[in-house]
Amino acid sequence: MSPPSPSEAPQLAAQAAAHAEAGEHLYALLDEAQAEAKKKKKYDSAATRQIMLDECKKRMGLTPYPEQLNLAECMLLGLDATSIAGTGWGKTLPFVLPLFSPLSRGKIMIIVSPLNSLEADQVRTRA
DSSP: OOOOOTTTHHHHHHHHHHHHHHHHHHHHHHHHHHHHHHHHHOOOHHHHHHHHHHHHHHHHSOOOOHHHHHHHHHHHTTOOOOOOOOTTSOSSHHHHGGGGSGGGTTOOOOOOOOHHHHHHHHHHHHO
16 A cells, blocks of 8 residues: 555545544543443443453453453443444454443343345345
8 A cells, every 4th residue: 555645645634633533522422421320330440341351351262452342331331332443353342242241141132233134235236
């Protein structure tokens, strides 16, 4: 991949700044949700994240990325979250991590993914 041309640099800088600003806003929302849960439910974010991390290592042999723990915690706290990441990054793991938390005991998680339908549609479109 070649470096951006001088004419592309301002647009890329603006996109990077917008991305950073959006990220700061999203982390602020997570911080607010953590504080609210701590106040209302005596929720301990650090302990919950440690449990999810330890159980993931023990049961799956994987160490989750901080971003995966953030997404899992968003789900536990009832926040909407979006992850845009490449193939193989581990976008599915955040769905499983909340199941390791004591907050999820006795709960069932159903994940609905249109992936197979999307793949079939792409094959039909390109054929």
